Amino acid sequence: xxxxxxxxxxxxxxxxxxxxxxVDLPDRFRGRPVRDPARCADGCRSCGGRAPSALxxxxxxxxxxxxxxxxxxxxxxxxxxxxxxxxxGRDHRMAARTREGLRSPTGEVELARALEARTxxxxxxxxxxxxxxxxxxxxxxxxxxxxxxxxxxxxxxGIQFVAxxxxxxxxxxxxxxxxxxxxxxxxxxxxxxxxxxxxxVGACAITGGPFAGSPEVADGVGAILPVDLWVPGCPPxxxxxxxxxxxxxxxxxxxxxxxGALAAPPRHG
Amino acid sequence: MSPWRQLGLRNRRAxxxxxxxVEPVERFRESVIEAVGEGRRLAALFGMPxxxxxxxxxxxxxxxxxGELGATSTVVGDRYPSLAAVCPQAHGFEREIAxxxxxxxxxHPWLKPLRRHDPDHLPPARRAPPADREAYPFFRVDGxxxxxxxxxxxxxxxxxxxxxxxxAHGEHVLFLEIMLGYQHRGVERLLERGDRxxxxxxxxxxxxxxxxxxxxxxxxxxxxxxxxxxxxxGQTVRGIALELERLANHLGDLGAIAGDVAFLPAASYxxxxxxxxxxxxxxxxxxxxxxxLVRPGGAAFDVTAxxxxxMRDRLQRLGEELxxxxxxxxxxxxxxxxxEGVGAVTRAGCVxxxxxxxxxxxxxxxxxxxxxxxxxxxxxxxxxxxxxxxGDVLARALVRRLEIQRSLAFxxxxxxxxPKGQARVDCGPLRPDELAVAMVEGWRGEIVHVVIxxxxxxxxxxxxxxxxxxxxxxxxxxxPGNEISDFPLCNKSFNxxxxxxxx
Numbered sequence: 175x176x177x178x179x180x181x182x183x184x185x186x187x188x189x190x191x192x193x194x195x196x197v198d199l200p201d202r203f204r205g206r207p208v209r210d211p212a213r214c215a216d217g218c219r220s221c222g223g224r225a226p227s228a229l230x231x232x233x234x235x236x237x238x239x240x241x242x243x244x245x246x247x248x249x250x251x252x253x254x255x256x257x258x259x260x261x262x263g264r265d266h267r268m269a270a271r272t273r274e275g276l277r278s279p280t281g282e283v284e285l286a287r288a289l290e291a292r293t294x295x296x297x298x299x300x301x302x303x304x305x306x307x308x309x310x311x312x313x314x315x316x317x318x319x320x321x322x323x324x325x326x327x328x329x330x331x332g333i334q335f336v337a338x339x340x341x342x343x344x345x346x347x348x349x350x351x352x353x354x355x356x357x358x359x360x361x362x363x364x365x366x367x368x369x370x371x372x373x374x375v376g377a378c379a380i381t382g383g384p385f386a387g388s389p390e391v392a393d394g395v396g397a398i399l400p401v402d403l404w405v406p407g408c409p410p411x412x413x414x415x416x417x418x419x420x421x422x423x424x425x426x427x428x429x430x431x432x433x434g435a436l437a438a439p440p441r442h443g
Numbered sequence: 444m445s446p447w448r449q450l451g452l453r454n455r456r457a458x459x460x461x462x463x464x465v466e467p468v469e470r471f472r473e474s475v476i477e478a479v480g481e482g483r484r485l486a487a488l489f490g491m492p493x494x495x496x497x498x499x500x501x502x503x504x505x506x507x508x509x510g511e512l513g514a515t516s517t518v519v520g521d522r523y524p525s526l527a528a529v530c531p532q533a534h535g536f537e538r539e540i541a542x543x544x545x546x547x548x549x550x551h552p553w554l555k556p557l558r559r560h561d562p563d564h565l566p567p568a569r570r571a572p573p574a575d576r577e578a579y580p581f582f583r584v585d586g587x588x589x590x591x592x593x594x595x596x597x598x599x600x601x602x603x604x605x606x607x608x609x610x611a612h613g614e615h616v617l618f619l620e621i622m623l624g625y626q627h628r629g630v631e632r633l634l635e636r637g638d639r640x641x642x643x644x645x646x647x648x649x650x651x652x653x654x655x656x657x658x659x660x661x662x663x664x665x666x667x668x669x670x671x672x673x674x675x676x677g678q679t680v681r682g683i684a685l686e687l688e689r690l691a692n693h694l695g696d697l698g699a700i701a702g703d704v705a706f707l708p709a710a711s712y713x714x715x716x717x718x719x720x721x722x723x724x725x726x727x728x729x730x731x732x733x734x735x736l737v738r739p740g741g742a743a744f745d746v747t748a749x750x751x752x753x754m755r756d757r758l759q760r761l762g763e764e765l766x767x768x769x770x771x772x773x774x775x776x777x778x779x780x781x782x783e784g785v786g787a788v789t790r791a792g793c794v795x796x797x798x799x800x801x802x803x804x805x806x807x808x809x810x811x812x813x814x815x816x817x818x819x820x821x822x823x824x825x826x827x828x829x830x831x832x833x834g835d836v837l838a839r840a841l842v843r844r845l846e847i848q849r850s851l852a853f854x855x856x857x858x859x860x861x862p863k864g865q866a867r868v869d870c871g872p873l874r875p876d877e878l879a880v881a882m883v884e885g886w887r888g889e890i891v892h893v894v895i896x897x898x899x900x901x902x903x904x905x906x907x908x909x910x911x912x913x914x915x916x917x918x919x920x921x922x923p924g925n926e927i928s929d930f931p932l933c934n935k936s937f938n939x940x941x942x943x944x945x946x
Contacts, residue, residue: 200722200726202727202744204730226638246734247730249729305601306604307602307603307604309626311648312651314651315602320721323711323715323717323718324711337600339597350628352625353576354624355625383648384633384644389629409651
């Protein structure tokens with residue numbers, strides 16, 4: 175018993191101060207991609223066909239857009255542009271409420287706004303989620319598990335992963351939705367009582383990720399279920415997902431940095 | 444002397460495809476069965492379309508004691524006499540061949556769907572009906588008071604999808620059948636598209652907890668086919684990353700085992716220490732799982748001198764923080780009694796079925812690619828092979844504990860003695876009509892990538908064997924005889940990959 179207490183003492187308190195404290199990510203961390211339009215003129219095709227993902231999309235008018243949802247956050251996608259127009263910033267915040275919110279000419283993301291007041295009032299200050307992995311590599315699931323460790327400690331925000339869809343307010347879907355998981359995903363969704371939400375976590379759930387185009391996957395969950403929050407990443411850093419979830423609950427607003435970013439807790443009558 | 448023995452095939456040494464023996468199917472069977480009987484392992488057995496309507500079956504045989512590989516092949520039509528009845532190591536491979544290539548192994552004792560998908564490696568002139576993805580003939584035990592428990596594909600925790608069907612009598616498990624395939628994404632076809640950048644990204648996503656392992660095997664095969672120069676520095680950085688991956692996963696799994704026996708202090712501490720290893724990989728590669736690091740020709744990110752010093756410090760601190768936690772976990776009697784004697788695999792079972800990694804090492808089978816078929820830095824810096832003998836949950840946990848200590852010592856040592864030079868060189872084009880096998884000891888065991896090029900130097904076939912492909916059978920064999928409530932604990936001690944199996 176004394177050994178237990180000694181170990182407890184040695185380990186100390188390790189929970190991060192997020193979101194009140196700043197975020198400390200290493201120099202090489204690849205956060206939200208940024209496109210420099212000056213180096214990537216509309217109509218330029220020098221990266222054409224070489225980029226290993228659909229990070230860059232060209233409109234019918236030749237204008238180029240960055241789709242953060244399709245980004246695999248690999249150095250190869252940035253290297254595919256010989257002009258060096260694509261770089262990775264260190265911004266971990268990139269969860270959006272709409273698919274369109276992940277597309278912009280420069281890589282800006284329309285950061286998620288809180289759920290509608292009525293839904294939030296029903297959920298109170300908590301969120302119970304059921305995870306469904308559907309044609310993933312287990313990378314996103316590993317980061318969802320990490321959200322529960324003592325560092326990120328998801329439970330302190332009132333968010334919890336539950337064992338049954340019947341106990342859940344919504345689903346967290348990871349993976350490109352394989353053909354073999356599609357019916358299980360749909361049945362899990364049906365088992366969640368309304369009002370219910372869907373959170374698509376990771377490039378696969380958004381666009382199919384590295385598996386996009388395979389006849390064995392649906393290229394993401396968007397074609398199958400109505401998605402309320404899109405969390406890009408391969409896999410998303412736990413703080414990216416946490417930032418998105420807290421925005422959904424209205425706990426974080428604005429730029430999500432510093433003490434002013436914390437919204438007042440919602441009142442319930 | 445069978446022709447396949449003189450092929451000169453080794454881990455990461457390519458051979459011309461025309462040197463690969465083509466034997467009549469009966470002779471092929473005998474070669475494989477004889478080699479396995481002599482103690483070799485079937486590291487891979489797979490089909491490749493040959494001509495309009497034929498399929499070439501290729502077997503890769505590993506001689507772990509001699510550090511060599513053998514390969515042989517045969518050409519068949521739509522059926523051939525199965526090996527599995529006499530060679531259980533071929534069991535899963537032959538089910539895979541039936542599903543991928545539409546070739547029936549006649550006389551196979553357990554010919555059920557493996558991943559439930561349409562054949563994706565059919566010869567061009569052959570047609571096959573679409574797969575029935577729902578129907579699956581489960582084995583059933585009948586009898587008074589015998590009942591069936593079905594679990595999955597959606598589980599209670601945050602876990603990948605798979606289906607477990609227990610035949611139980613009360614709490615006592617009589618039989619466990621595992622149905623997989625829910626994570627099937629068509630990985631091998633994607634690897635055969637002929638776009639190297641995208642292939643490496645797919646390889647990194649075969650199993651998201653084994654990014655370094657699978658990318659290392661994929662790049663190893665491509666480099667062998669390109670005769671790419673290898674730089675000592677690049678190989679060392681890759682070796683360090685591989686051991687960091689092993690550390691992260693072993694720590695996480697020991698924590699999960701602690702959680703499953705409700706020993707929460709160790710579960711919490713180990714969960715955090717796992718994160719520290721992921722953060723070290725992120726400092727190195729920009730991603731917590733090491734994505735973006737391993738690339739054809741070496742490592743895309745170098746370790747700077749200051750980074751090496753900092754990483755060493757952090758690993759040393761991690762070791763100091765870890766020791767009391769591991770002592771706490773393994774010396775608490777209530778934990779020990781929950782791990783001991785549960786979920787045992789036998790040594791004979793390992794030999795018969797060809798299990799790999801910590802599962803085999805926990806049965807005193809010293810199988811470790813780093814030792815048996817060393818590559819890169821592991822040819823010069825030896826990591827002692829960790830073994831135990833009981834084959835149960837405790838033995839697997841103890842193997843991992845030893846491997847944590849040895850990987851820590853290895854990474855700290857290598858970070859202090861990084862060779863000079865470049866971390867990455869240009870890999871160059873692949874040679875035409877060749878075959879290369881690259882093996883890596885991932886944290887779950889032996890990862891095999893076999894890549895065959897066509898006459899233009901494009902990838903013609905890319906076969907992936909994740910260690911879980913072998914070891915799911917080990918779990919199915921370990922659970923019967925145990926209490927059904929011990930299943931989560933057994934499962935965690937293996938922690939096999941659904942995605943790696945399903946591809």
